[in-house]
Amino acid sequence: MKREAYISGIGMSEVGVRLTRAPLALTVDAIREAVADAGLTLAQIDGVSTYPGKMSMFLGFSPIGVDEVIETCGLKTRWHTGAAESTAQLGAIADAAAAVRSGLARHVICFRTVYEAAALARPDEYPPMNRRDGVTGNSQWVSPFGAFSAACWTAQFATRHMKRYGMTREQLAQVALNDHRNAALNPRAIVKEPLTLEKYMAARLISTPFCLYDCDRFTDASTVVIVSAGDAIDEVKATPIRIAASAGSVERYSWDQAEWASAYPTGRDLWRNTDYKPKDVDTVQFYDGFAFQPITWLEGLGFCAVGEGGQFLEGGTRIALDGELPMNTGGGQLGWGRLHGFGFAYESVVQLRGAGGARQIKGDPKVAVATSGGGPMAAALLLARD
Amino acid sequence: MTWQRSRVRLDDDNRAFWTGGREGKLYIHKCGDCGGFTHPPRAICRHCQSENIGPHAVAGAGVIDTYTINHQKWAPDMEVPFVIARVRLDDAPDVFLTTNIVNCQVEAVDIDDRVQVVFEEQEGLWYPLFEKARGQ
C-alpha cells in the first residue's frame, strides 16, 4: 500500500510591510498557529523543512534557518532540510512529503519566512544583495546589463508570448485584477481594494510589458504548513488534505538560457505522477510573483494549449471565484503579499476545507493545484480532500 | 547608458568572455571534442563532459530572441528607459546572451531583429552590447 502524506495544519503570521517584530517571532507565530490548527503540540513535531534556508548574503530574502526554529521551539527532530537547491519553494513541502512517506518523520513543520520590506527599511541590519561589485554566479550574466530584477528576466518571456501568440495587456491585466478582487475578500491580505482596468493601464511601467501591478512587492510574513504521515494522521484534529502528487524540474539552471519556463516540463510531470486529470481540479493557486507566470502554469499544466493562456484570461470570468477554474482565490502574491510560494499551498488547504469565508469557492471543492517558481525553477503540488 | 555597470569577479571560466572585447572578440566556450558550446562557461563541456573546452571567438552576429524595455531605475545612476534583450547567436547554437540593444531608439527594437556585438569598456571589463545590424 502506498504510504500517504497530508497537510494537517496551516498557519501564518501577521502579513505586512516594514514590520518591526523580529522575523523569528513571525516564524514562531505561524508555527504556533499551524500546530494548533492541526491539533498537535510541538512535542509531536519531529521534522522541519524550509525554502531556501537562512541566506546570510541576502538576509531579508530568507532570514530564518532550520536550526533556529529547532532551537527556539525546543523540537526533537529526526529529519530536516533547507531546500535551497530543491525544486523551487514548494519543493520544501514535496521533500517533507517524501520524508513522512518513507518513515523518516511523522509531523514536519514546513516554513517560509520573508522579511524583504523590513530589510529595505533597515539596510544596516539587513544588507541588500550586492549587484554592483564582485558579481558572480548567474547574476554576472544579467546584472551588468541592468537586469537586476527577475521582473526584467520574466518580462522577456512575456514579450515573446505577446509577439508570438497575440496576448494583450488587457488579458495580462486580469491576473492583477483577479488578485486584487480576491484579496479584498481576504482579511489577511495586504491589498484591501479591487483594482480597475483603467488604473492598471495608467500605472507606471516597470519592465515592459509589466507595470507596477504586474509585480509583487516586498512583504514581511511567515507561512507554515504541517506535513503529516498517513500512519500518524489519527493524531490530527483538522481535516487533512492529501498531497496526491508533486513535481519539480529544471530546463536549464539559468534564467536566460532556458527556451521557456520550467513550468512546462513540471506541469507535464505532475500529471504523469497521478491518476487525476486537469478536469478534476476545482481551484488553482498559481505562482504570480509576476503576472505572466500563471499563464505559463495554465499552459504547462494543460488547462489550455500553449499560446492560449492570454485568451484563457480574457475578461477574467473563467478564473474568477465563480468561474470554471477559480485562480489565486486568496489574492495571490499581487494581492495577498509576496509570501514566496507557500501562500499557494496555504490557500489550497483553506479552499479544500471550505474555510474561505467571503472568498470561498462554491460547490464541494476536492482537488487543487498549487505551484511555485518562475524561469528555471518550478514545483507543483496536487492536493486532494478525500 | 553611462551608468557604472556591475563589476564581475573574474575567474578562469569567465575571463575570456569579459575581457575578449579588448581584441574585439566575443568568446564563447566551445568543446574541442564534440564542437558544442557551453554558456555560461564552465570547465567541462555540458554536452559530452569533455575537459577539452575553452574560449572560441564567435562572429558576434545574431538575432533578438526577445526583449523588454526597462523603465525602473534599479540603481540611482541608471538612465531609463533602456532595452534589455536576449540575443541568439548565429554561430553558437543554444547560447543566449542577456545584453542591451544600444545606438537606437528603444521603440525601434523588435524580436527577430538582426544585431551585431559592440563592446563597452569600463575599468578593464568589456561588456558585449549589441546594436541593430546595418541595412535595417
Ligand SMILES: [Zn+2]
Ligand atoms: Zn563536448
